[in-house]
Amino acid sequence: MISKEFQAHYDRLCYSRSRENVFCDFLDVSLYCLSAGMLSEDYLRVEKQYTKEEMPLFFEMLHIIADASEDFEDALGGVFMQFISNGHNGQFFTDNHIGRMMAFAVRCDELTPEQSVCDPTCGSGTLLLGSRKDMCR
Template structure:
């Protein structure tokens, strides 16, 4: 029986043959598929067919190592991907240096030391460590994260679901309100455990609902007493 290595050792070992970026992205998506409880089984098999059987087994062992590391001596809520991503994948490209976890915890306590409300949102979530820091104060919130980088959203999505946190993660440009894909972490109606469900733009809470400008102008012109329409950034 092979001794369990660290998550990074497994990924780097597989990457020698297939390339680090593709292996890391495939691992993230395969994990999302596994956490979708059979809804993404076809996609999972489509990805795993690109790997020889021994390497596919290594992917499974990498997942086991990741879960052990994220357990964090029973404390949990540890970013399982961010440091690896910065060191081996992004190298700071496009300014992708994630806030250190202790700083995230400090910021979370400064913002709301008594505990958050029902929802916590981060419109540039990276690997989700700011949301994990908020969960250390109050983990029964709903957590919402968005990022323009797909890999970042997949890291955040896995981090939230593997820690049993519910909410939504979107791959989108929050400045231009351009939505590419989204996922909801919910309790499964039958099994009662957190699972991932892909959502549409219309289902997302993070997409800004912009009124039809032409209709609004027409209505305003017809009704001189009409008050201006205000729009919240997040329609919660």
């Protein structure tokens, strides 16, 4: 579930832009932050399209996603599903609790460090996150 604060920031940025473009710009700004400034061209491209007042919203959104991603949760998949795909083109993300249940059903909690997990759905990695969560308990 996406926080109301994230949604308010996102809606503000989408006021005169497409939801898909704002989502891609959010990803570019996030990657710039995570790359320690190495992807400056993408950041500068985004910065030109937004006001001084709007740019900090991207950073606040990244903090919200980071907080929501604690404990091996897929918050970004939820954002994409809620704001972008809406099930179009057959894109549906597995809920986190379903991923954890699937990991439990295939006994991921019994995996050794040398073993791996096959995620046949290979979307946002919900099953992999669920298996890792089980392994860390």
